Amino acid sequence: MSTVETAAPAGRPALPTERVRELITPEGIDLRLKLAEVSERTTAFFIDAAIIVGVLVGMTLLSIAAMISTGFQSTGITQIIWLLAAFFLRNFYFMAFELTPRGATPGKRAVGLRVATRNGEPLGFDAIFARNAMREIELFLPMSFLFVYGREAGIWGALAGTIWCAVFVFFPFFNRDRLRIGDFVAGTWVIHAPRRALELDLASGERAAGLTITQAEADVYGVKELSVLEEVLRRKDEATMQAVAARIRAKIKRSKAQGETDRAFLEAYYLALRTKLEGRLLFGHRRRDKHDKA
Amino acid sequence: MQELTLKSHRFRKERETEWRRLEDLLARAERSSAAALSDDEIIALPVLYRSALSSLSVARAISLDQALIAYLESLCTRAYFFVYGTRTTFAKRIAAFFRRDWPRAAQDLWLETLIAVAVMALGAAVAYMLVMRDSTWFYSFVSPGLAGGRGPAAATEELRSTLFSDEESGLSIFATFLFTHNAQIALFAFALGFAFCLPAAFLVLTNGMMLGAFVALFASRGLGIEFGGWLFIHGTTELFAIALAGAAGFRLGWTLAFPGQRSRVDAMSAAGRKAAIVMTGVVIMLGVAGALEGVGRQVLTDTGLRYAIGAFALLFWLLYLYLPRMEESDEHG
Numbered sequence: 001m002s003t004v005e006t007a008a009p010a011g012r013p014a015l016p017t018e019r020v021r022e023l024i025t026p027e028g029i030d031l032r033l034k035l036a037e038v039s040e041r042t043t044a045f046f047i048d049a050a051i052i053v054g055v056l057v058g059m060t061l062l063s064i065a066a067m068i069s070t071g072f073q074s075t076g077i078t079q080i081i082w083l084l085a086a087f088f089l090r091n092f093y094f095m096a097f098e099l100t101p102r103g104a105t106p107g108k109r110a111v112g113l114r115v116a117t118r119n120g121e122p123l124g125f126d127a128i129f130a131r132n133a134m135r136e137i138e139l140f141l142p143m144s145f146l147f148v149y150g151r152e153a154g155i156w157g158a159l160a161g162t163i164w165c166a167v168f169v170f171f172p173f174f175n176r177d178r179l180r181i182g183d184f185v186a187g188t189w190v191i192h193a194p195r196r197a198l199e200l201d202l203a204s205g206e207r208a209a210g211l212t213i214t215q216a217e218a219d220v221y222g223v224k225e226l227s228v229l230e231e232v233l234r235r236k237d238e239a240t241m242q243a244v245a246a247r248i249r250a251k252i253k254r255s256k257a258q259g260e261t262d263r264a265f266l267e268a269y270y271l272a273l274r275t276k277l278e279g280r281l282l283f284g285h286r287r288r289d290k291h292d293k294a
Numbered sequence: 295m296q297e298l299t300l301k302s303h304r305f306r307k308e309r310e311t312e313w314r315r316l317e318d319l320l321a322r323a324e325r326s327s328a329a330a331l332s333d334d335e336i337i338a339l340p341v342l343y344r345s346a347l348s349s350l351s352v353a354r355a356i357s358l359d360q361a362l363i364a365y366l367e368s369l370c371t372r373a374y375f376f377v378y379g380t381r382t383t384f385a386k387r388i389a390a391f392f393r394r395d396w397p398r399a400a401q402d403l404w405l406e407t408l409i410a411v412a413v414m415a416l417g418a419a420v421a422y423m424l425v426m427r428d429s430t431w432f433y434s435f436v437s438p439g440l441a442g443g444r445g446p447a448a449a450t451e452e453l454r455s456t457l458f459s460d461e462e463s464g465l466s467i468f469a470t471f472l473f474t475h476n477a478q479i480a481l482f483a484f485a486l487g488f489a490f491c492l493p494a495a496f497l498v499l500t501n502g503m504m505l506g507a508f509v510a511l512f513a514s515r516g517l518g519i520e521f522g523g524w525l526f527i528h529g530t531t532e533l534f535a536i537a538l539a540g541a542a543g544f545r546l547g548w549t550l551a552f553p554g555q556r557s558r559v560d561a562m563s564a565a566g567r568k569a570a571i572v573m574t575g576v577v578i579m580l581g582v583a584g585a586l587e588g589v590g591r592q593v594l595t596d597t598g599l600r601y602a603i604g605a606f607a608l609l610f611w612l613l614y615l616y617l618p619r620m621e622e623s624d625e626h627g
Contacts, residue, residue: 026378029347031371080470087474091481101376102324114375118563122380125387126395127563130570136485181488185546186570187563193375195321196368198313199361203303227360234361274358275300281356282301 021177021191023120034192036113038172041180041190047107052089059085094132099125104193112194118177118187131182138168138181202233203271211264213272217252221273224289229270233263241266302357309349313369316342320372343373391574399571400615406541406548410498414537417502418509425510435500435507444508450515457517457524458595469588476532476580480539484573487543490551494543501536505529523597526604528587534611535579542569542576579611 023031036044063078097105103114103123115131117123142165172180183189221229232244245262248269249255256265277287319339322330331339350366357363382390400407424431429446436445444456479497486493505525512521545565553561586607594600 023374025347025370025374027344027347029351029370031374032367033371076467079467083467083470083474087477091477100324101379103375103379116375120378122378123375124380124567125391125574126567126570129574130566133481133570133573134485134488136482137488141482141485184559185488185562185566187560187567191371192368193371194368195372196365198310198317198365201303201306201359201362203300203359223358226358230360271300274302278300278302278356278358281358 021189025120033116035178036111036190036192038178040111040113041108041172041178044105044107044111044113047110048094048105049107051106052093055089056086091132094135095125095128098123098128098132108190112192113190114193115188116191116193118189123188127186127188129186131186131188134180134182134185138171141165142169199234202230202267203274211257211260211268213269215276217254218269218272218276220251220290222287222289222292223277226270226273226277229266229273233266233270236263238262302353302359302362305349305352305356306359306362309345312342312345313349313366316346316373317369320369320376323376324372339373340377343370343377346370346373391571395571396575397615397617397619399568400538400575402568403538403541403545403572404616406544407537409544410537410540413495413498413540414502414505414533417499418506421503421506422510422513423506425507426514429511429514432507432511435503444511446511450517453512453515453517454520457512457520467588468592469584472587473581473584476536476584477577480536480576480580481573483536483539484543484546484569484576487540487546487569488550489547491544491547494540494547498536498540501533505533520597523600523604524591527591527594527600527607528583528604530604530608531579531586531611532583534608535576535583538572538579539576542572545569582607 019035019037021033021035023033025031059082063082066078067075094105098115102109103116108114115123115128117127145161145165168181171184172178175184177183177189179189229244232240241262245265248266280287316339319331319335319342323339346366347370350363350370353359353363353366380387421431421435425435432446438445444453483494483497486497508525509518509521512518546562546569549561549565550558556564586603590603591600594603
């Protein structure tokens with residue numbers, strides 16, 4: 001297990017740890033899982049819902065077409081197919097996709113999420129069934145209440161029902177791990193597992209001639225500023241790079257040389273700063289940010 | 295000469311091909327299944343995974359390249375879930391479910407099942423007595439849509455014809471409808487159990503009341519035996535399934551209220567998974583009941599045969615689920 005993060009002084013964490021959860025693999029490495037935000041899960045759900053509704057509408061049109069084309073001879077078989085498909089879509093769409101090795105529905109894949117058990121065990125069918133069967137009270141009960149029974153129940157009944165349903169719907173907002181009731185019952189959670197491409201190492205670029213950053217100039221920032229600089233360089237936004245370059249030049253009291261581009265300067269500075277900080281890291285000291293003078 | 299001194303850069307250059315190979319294997323395995331990989335690749339994958347983990351650990355210690363660490367974290371997480379994911383095939387999981395998981399889970403819920411049966415019987419008894427005394431009570435227990443013309447106002451001959459009618463047009467449509475409708479209700483009963491058992495108990499109770507009201511209606515016209523056959527052929531399977539669904543719901547609600555020795559979160563996930571196994575079985579049972587009701591009942595109009603099939607089905611479920619069996623090794627499936 002890496003102790004670098006824990007070596008940082010308490011109080012000011014080096015990472016936004018609020019959403020990071022520990023998962024120690026049997027090899028003893030902490031994978032630092034990142035929990036999905038409620039907003040991301042909502043997006044994923046709406047993608048899935050759109051797919052389900054789309055398939056249902058398509059199927060309805062198809063079965064109507066089939067009935068018309070056969071002169072209403074085959075209504076029976078089309079009805080059966082429709083009924084079964086609607087039932088399986090509603091109940092087993094999520095289960096079937098979560099059973100695959102990716103552990104995610106198309107909507108979750110699109111957002112880069114997956115389902116996993118909270119204790120790191122393999123995700124079994126029982127857990128998937130439990131978490132999805134609970135959708136009955138999280139989604140279908142409130143919906144049927146809103147659209148069907150709510151009208152019959154009168155105002156106070158409707159109000160009481162709405163509050164009761166709201167407990168289930170807003171459950172994820174009231175716990176630390178953003179669990180919905182299905183996750184709570186099944187012992188699962190939803191985490192980030194995006195496919196990430198290996199990006200170019202910024203230290204591998206050609207260095208512009210005549211751009212030398214001295215040790216003293218590199219010695220003003222820490223890891224936090226380095227990662228900001230990395231982000232700026234990867235985003236390649238001209239205006240931001242110009243502003244950041246100006247800030248750094250002012251900080252190290254260096255004027256812009258003839259024919260020197262902001263990008264080249266930032267790349268050179270990034271390399272110098274990273275070399276400096278990684279050198280210190282190898283000797284056991286991680287300079288967190290510019291205030292960390294030790 | 296800067297590049298030579300930047301150790302993290304050299305580290306990345308040395309290991310990069312391995313990471314890319316792992317990424318490629320994972321992408322292929324995730325797209326279809328582990329079967330998409332050759333034997334050599336299957337053997338290589340855990341090795342590459344461990345090497346990527348060690349890279350991650352080194353990178354966290356020596357590299358300040360955020361993108362690289364993020365890449366390795368995502369790669370290792372994906373590989374972890376693949377390497378330590380479920381290793382059995384789908385067919386084996388299904389076999390294990392029928393052979394071991396389902397009966398074991400049902401046996402574990404025996405007390406809840408008994409309670410659910412008792413609640414259902416209570417509902418049936420109350421409704422039976424009320425309808426026997428005053429037939430207008432029937433309408434309080436059965437919604438008009440479900441009664442479908444069968445009510446105290448109907449003539450005895452009409453009632454008799456509903457039991458033996460063979461003019462039901464699409465038998466299989468009817469069966470399908472019954473299955474999806476009942477399965478939805480069962481799933482609902484299970485999920486409702488979460489709210490401290492009460493809504494699930496209510497659902498089971500109303501089911502029993504409906505049953506009692508119908509029995510009373512037909513019995514008061516001297517059609518009790520025939521109605522019994524009509525009901526028995528699928529009812530043993532269906533009502534048993536609904537009792538099991540209620541039991542699964544009770545387990546959830548009870549555990550939420552009284553988690554026992556373990557923390558509430560742990561107890562809930564154990565209860566939820568066990569109940570989910572039972573519920574999977576319930577959906578299967580309701581499929582069988584739908585077939586018996588939609589097809590079997592319409593084809594077989596002999597009351598004795600109907601009783602025989604219903605009794606056989608009940609016996610089968612009881613023996614299958616509760617017959618003690620040898621304890622098998624608990625392989626993970």
